[in-house]
Amino acid sequence: xxxxxxxxxxxxxxxxxxxxxxxxxxxxxxxxxxxxxxxxxxxxxxxxxxxxxxxxxxxxxxxxxxxxxxxxxxxxxxxxxxxxxxxxxxxxxxxxxxxxxxxxxxxxxxxxxxxxxxxxxxxxxxxxxxxxxxxxxxxxxxxxxxxxxxxxxxxxxxxxxxx
Numbered sequence: 700x701x702x703x704x705x706x707x708x709x710x711x712x713x714x715x716x717x718x719x720x721x722x723x724x725x726x727x728x729x730x731x732x733x734x735x736x737x738x739x740x741x742x743x744x745x746x747x748x749x750x751x752x753x754x755x756x757x758x759x760x761x762x763x764x765x766x767x768x769x770x771x772x773x774x775x776x777x778x779x780x781x782x783x784x785x786x787x788x789x790x791x792x793x794x795x796x797x798x799x800x801x802x803x804x805x806x807x808x809x810x811x812x813x814x815x816x817x818x819x820x821x822x823x824x825x826x827x828x829x830x831x832x833x834x835x836x837x838x839x840x841x842x843x844x845x846x847x848x849x850x851x852x853x854x855x856x857x858x859x860x861x862x
Contacts, residue, residue: 757859760852780826783828787832796811796856800840800843808837
């Protein structure tokens, strides 16, 4: 899911405070974040969010090619469940899915999104966190944790961050 704050103009599309972008072009990450900051919004739906305040941040491992939560990931979520529920009151949690470098871009994008959605569903069902307080974003293989070994297991993960 990509949320873009935009105003259509006669010359194309203009993001608030971000300069002009033709309607046929994708806005850059920087333009999206600038547009959100310009409006004073607190939700950051895309890649790198700098509005992280005091709170929690942790990672969940995933098996190769899987979007299923394994026992280790469930235990990690259970350990943070109460804190996540408390953090989600009046605050948004960002759930960022990642994949390793095996496979094509489209496949990894879909897999990372499914991983993020699986964690979001678990948090909603298990801890009663409102779905609107969780943003699930798949990043594919764009942000490898271990860039020196793009196929490493630590690249297959979901991060949960408070914003």
